Amino acid sequence: MSSGWKMLRCACGHSFGSRRGGRPSCSRCGESTGIATTGIYDSSVQLAEAIAHANLPTEIREDVESRLKRGPRLREQTRKRGGVELIHRIIRKATANNGELTLAKLRESLEVEGIAEPTAEEILGDAEIQGVLFRSATDTWRWL
Numbered sequence: 001m002s003s004g005w006k007m008l009r010c011a012c013g014h015s016f017g018s019r020r021g022g023r024p025s026c027s028r029c030g031e032s033t034g035i036a037t038t039g040i041y042d043s044s045v046q047l048a049e050a051i052a053h054a055n056l057p058t059e060i061r062e063d064v065e066s067r068l069k070r071g072p073r074l075r076e077q078t079r080k081r082g083g084v085e086l087i088h089r090i091i092r093k094a095t096a097n098n099g100e101l102t103l104a105k106l107r108e109s110l111e112v113e114g115i116a117e118p119t120a121e122e123i124l125g126d127a128e129i130q131g132v133l134f135r136s137a138t139d140t141w142r143w144l
């Protein structure tokens with residue numbers, strides 16, 4: 001039985017995830033002592049969302065959220081299709097520990113939520129135009 005995921009926080013301040021029962025070491029500094037359990041989740045998706053949230057500095061998170069809410073283009077487009085709140089949640093879910101968002105991961109998250117439109121390409125294109133995300137490598141984006 002391997003269900004269950006833990007969110008852990010290292011003494012260095014980095015949050016990361018591990019399967020329950022594993023012997024975790026920090027994914028940033030490699031330390032395996034001084035690690036505290038900060039949450040337990042049923043799925044790796046919930047875990048990933050919690051970790052992304054925990055590792056995003058508060059000021060950046062608030063800024064990104066207010067910019068996403070303000071964006072008139074995104075709001076207008078998503079009124080007819082996936083709701084802005086849902087899309088926003090999916091984007092955050094798809095963002096990795098290190099703040100990177102890949103096209104493949106976003107596609108996968110949209111599929112999990114059963115969203116056909118907007119597509120991952122459209123979402124990333126809009127976010128890029130609004131200046132919320134920038135492309136850091138081929139098919140990889142980072143939050144500003």
Ligand SMILES: [Zn+2]
Pocket residue numbers: 010011012013014026027028029030031
């Ligand atoms: Zn660490």
